[in-house]
Amino acid sequence: MIHLKSDVLSKNIGKDTNIWQFCVILPEAIIGSNCNICACVFIENRVSIGNNVTIKNGVQLWDGVTIEDNVFIGPNATFTNELVPRSKAYDDDNLMSTLVKTGATIGANATILPGITIGEYALVGAGSVVTSNIPPYALYFGNPASHQGYITSNGILLNLQKKDKNGVVHQLK
Numbered sequence: 040m041i042h043l044k045s046d047v048l049s050k051n052i053g054k055d056t057n058i059w060q061f062c063v064i065l066p067e068a069i070i071g072s073n074c075n076i077c078a079c080v081f082i083e084n085r086v087s088i089g090n091n092v093t094i095k096n097g098v099q100l101w102d103g104v105t106i107e108d109n110v111f112i113g114p115n116a117t118f119t120n121e122l123v124p125r126s127k128a129y130d131d132d133n134l135m136s137t138l139v140k141t142g143a144t145i146g147a148n149a150t151i152l153p154g155i156t157i158g159e160y161a162l163v164g165a166g167s168v169v170t171s172n173i174p175p176y177a178l179y180f181g182n183p184a185s186h187q188g189y190i191t192s193n194g195i196l197l198n199l200q201k202k203d204k205n206g207v208v209h210q211l212k
């Protein structure tokens with residue numbers, strides 16, 4: 040479903056993907072199947088999004104952002120692709136890529152600096168500023184975001200010793 044009040048210029052959109060009101064999607068963007076792109080999302084040209092991805096309201100995905108399958112991006116999370124931007128000084132050579140790997144979650148209002156990779160099933164806490172790569176299954180939060188624990192693929196939060204809140208040790212998978 041592509042809502043009539045969105046402006047979707049890309050034809051590269053998979054089956055069963057829903058795109059809601061006031062989204063703007065540029066023509067070269069690629070979006071997989073069964074995604075939910077909530078209202079007021081902007082997606083630039085050189086953006087690739089996998090399958091089963093949820094992008095909550097108010098997110099902008101700039102050139103160079105790649106989102107793999109089953110990723111959740113919370114409302115108003117902010118991506119960046121230029122480390123030292125200046126008005127009217129556009130140089131593609133300065134653009135840096137961002138990769139969000141399978142199953143990762145980015146909390147509401149987190150900011151991801153350019154050139155970052157967020158590993159498989161990692162979780163970034165709400166409001167965090169991500170300044171370095173995040174390993175798979177890691178829980179990061181704060182400003183700057185730092186390693187606070189781990190998370191399993193089905194969303195059980197673990198401390199740095201990989202224990203859940205009941206003290207049970209988990210394998211990461």
Ligand SMILES: CC(C)(COP(=O)(O)OP(=O)(O)OC[C@H]1O[C@@H](n2cnc3c(N)ncnc32)[C@H](O)[C@@H]1OP(=O)(O)O)[C@@H](O)C(=O)NCCC(=O)NCCS
Nearest residue numbers: 113114145146147148162163164165166167179180181196
């Ligand atoms: C990161 C997160 C998963 C941690 O959950 P948790 O382990 O249950 O966290 P707790 O409430 O036990 O907090 C543990 C400590 O971390 C701090 N903390 C928790 N989340 C934080 C965050 N996002 N940023 C900074 N500090 C945070 C708490 O203040 C607490 O500190 P204290 O020990 O000094 O009191 C959760 O807080 C979070 O940010 N979830 C994302 C929510 C979201 O964005 N959802 C989007 C859908 S709408």
